[in-house]
Every structure is written in C-alpha cells, then in structure tokens.
Amino acid sequence: MLEYLPKSVIRMFIEIWGLTNFAGRYFKEVFKPPYELRETWRQFFQVGNKSLGLVGITGFIIGFVLALQAIPTLEPFGATSLIPQMISLSIILEIGPVISGLMCAGKIGSGIGAELGSMKVTEQIDAMEVSACNPFKFLVVTRVTATLLMIPLLIIYADAIALFGGYIALNLVSDVSLGLFFSQVFDALNLGDIVVPFVKTFFFGFTIGLVGSYKGYNADRGTESVGVAANTSVVISSLMVIIWDMIAVQVSTIIF
C-alpha cells in the first residue's frame, strides 16, 4: 500500500515517527540522573535572557499598533473606553502567545538547529557519544527543558510589554491612568482566558526546543545540512505553533 503514497507523504510520516521517538527519549532521559544542571542553567540564559530584547520590542509594537488601529474604529461609536478590554483579550488570548511563539521559533529554534547541526557535522556529537558522555542528555535534554520553561515566561513578558504598548498608544489620544487601564484589562479576563493561553505556551516551548534539537541532532554530514537543519527547524516549529494554537482554541471552547 505504501508504494501508492507520494514520497513526500512517506517522508512526512517518517519525520513524525522520528520526532515522536525523539520526544519519547526526552521524557525517558529527563528524570534520570545525572542531571546536567550547569548546562541547563546556561541554556536558560541562552534561551531566556538573550531573547528578551527581540520578544520585548515585538510585544511593544504589537500592543501599540493594535491600540492605534482600534481607536479610529471604535471612536465613532463612542466606545474608546472598551479599548483596554479589547487589547487585553486580543493579546492574552491570541496575538501575544502566537506572535511571540513564532518569533521564538525563528530565533531560538533556528539557533538550536544550527548549533547542534554544526556539532553533528564536525563529529562533536560522535565524540561525546564514544567518550560515554551521553550527548542526548547534555545537548537535547538541557535545551528542550530550557525552551519548555523559558518560552512561557518570555510570552508572559511579551504580553505585559504589549499591554503597556497599548497603554502608551491610548494615552497619545486620551488621558487614561495606568491603574485604570490595567484594572479594565484584568476585568475583561476570566480564568479560562488566562489558563488556556498559558498552558499552550508550554506546548510551544516544548515543540520549538524539540524540533530544533531533532533537526540538528539528526543533520546529515556536510556543511549544507547545517543550513537545512536551521531552516527546517523554523518551518516545522512555526507550523506546530499554529497547529497547537488551533487545538488550544478548540479545547478552550469545549472546556470553558
């Protein structure tokens, strides 16, 4: 039956199977000592601290532009007082996590793919393997754990900056106090509006780290494969961010 399927479809299933096995190995290794705490801490810094600028600027612009565009639309209806609620729901539920997730897929996913890809090409991963150092634990477990935990924090940070950007934009045309703005922002949210977007960011983080590591760790020999690993990491993890977002919307509709 397989011979009737196009090669691209077979390749896709092989890739999904490979990723699933890779994820399985992550869960098998992550709880098993010894723990690479120093390297994990270094990866927290690499993933988190070094992405603060990019994610922060992106968040600010999103909030700022969203508010600026909403003002002329809502003003004729005398509904500018609803702008904080509108910004709040748009950013917390959808735009903040998805745009920040895509930015992280681009910066962090490609970085991991390229780094591990070049280590594979230069036989550094093989060198760790033959010296009994378990490269999967040192390179993959640490990076995936870092993205799993740091990307949700980055997204919360981006959401906060985006809301602040919205506040600045709103103050260009009207006079709203920071306290009143944020009180209206939180009034618009219920528990489900906070929990579901927060939970999905863990899936974003896990996927970005896992895909980047998988593509880099399994890169072919040759320098070209480093670029391929980085590129496919971004493409697949960006697509996965969108897919997880769609699933999260469906799940939240059912539960809340």
Place this chain on the structure above:
Amino acid sequence: MDSTEIVIDLVHVKKSFGSAEILKDINLQLEKGETVVTLGKSGTGKSVTLKCIVGLIQPDSGTVMVLGKNVFELTYEALQYIRKKIGFVFQSGALYDSMSVRQNIEFPLERNSNLSKADITKRVEEVLKDVGLSSSIDKMPSELSGGMRKRLGVARTIALKPEIMLWDEPTTGLDPATAREISNLIVDMQKKYNVSSIVVTHDMECTKIVADRIVVLQDGEYKHSGTFDELKNSSDEFVRSFFE
C-alpha cells in the same frame, strides 16, 4: 594465546550504505598491548570499521566483540561502560568548540571518573604536559593550530586512561615534525599504559614507527597482514604500492 588477551574481535562484519557495499567480510583480532595499523585506499571503509567497533555505526551482519562483549547486543548503559575503556581520536579532532582546552578535557573526566575537582585539574595538567599544550590550557580550540588541535584531541582521549585506542588518521594534515611527535606519542602510550591500538593512516612513516602488525583493506576485506618489512617486500603489487 589465551582468549582473554584478545581485546577486539571482528567476525564476518559486513556494512553497506545504499547500494555501495563497503565492508564485505571484515575479520580482525587485536591483542592486548598490540598496535595494528590499517592501510587501504580512501573511502574503502577503514573509518567505518573503527566506528563499528565503538557502536557508532551498526554493521548489517557479523559480530563486533570488544573486551569480550558483543557491542551490538549491549544495553545503552552497558555500551557506555565499554566505551569508557576505549579512546577514539577523530581525524578532525572533534573538539568541543564552545569549551576551552581545559574544559574539553574536563568534560569526559567529570562524567566518567570519580576524581575530585582537584584531581581532575591535576590530570588535565598532566595530559596537557604529555602532549606539549600546557601553555594553551585556557585557550579556545579556534585559537589553536592544526597540530595543536590534533594533540588536544589526543589529550582529551588519553585523560580517561583507556585500554584501547582507535586512531583515525592521527597525522593527516600535519607537518612532518608534528606527525612524528604524534607517532611517538602512540608508541609512548603503548609502552606507558600497555594500550592496544588500531591506527588508520596513509602515513607510512607513522606506520613504520607505531605498527606491530599491518593489515591491508582491499575490496572490503583485510586481505593482507604482516609486519612493515614483510609487507614492504610483498609480492602483491597492491600492497607494495603503499610503500612506494
């Protein structure tokens, strides 16, 4: 010869990549304390054979026995235990480029020995002295020359005091003086620690210095075996071509 003195035993090992049959029928035994040099044309599977021995490449058939264990029947943990006793010097050096010279050597030591931090530091200084890199201890690999990178690769491997050393073209790309230094280092290792070695090389001067026995890979099989002088005077034209 007592069977326990055979540290590596390859029996009917075969390996293909796609339609290319690289290893057709590899049979090789390495005795304890012996240094065997593998000669053969480029791309005929010499490095593949080394990678089969450490479990990096799985053969299609045949058995790979290392220190009495079949490498491909071991659990990952048991394989790691065997790997601690094998040192592998890569052709490219395979240095960890995000780590300094010191960290490159500390990395396997911290994970594979019970040494204290002070003892690890002492061991690092000792092996760097052995390979003449003491003054470069805090440099990054990118700051080292080709010969220094090669010597660091050796230092990182010997720090674990392996019982078996696998050398993948240890002198390729080095000037004659440094190549001779590396060759002498292989001999010193054998004398100092009674290490058993397989050396893949095209460098006949290195071969002359280090080899107890030479095997020649031809058409996916080790077809010729002997000492340096025996093979140099071989009646086989293919074998003699390496010595001309």
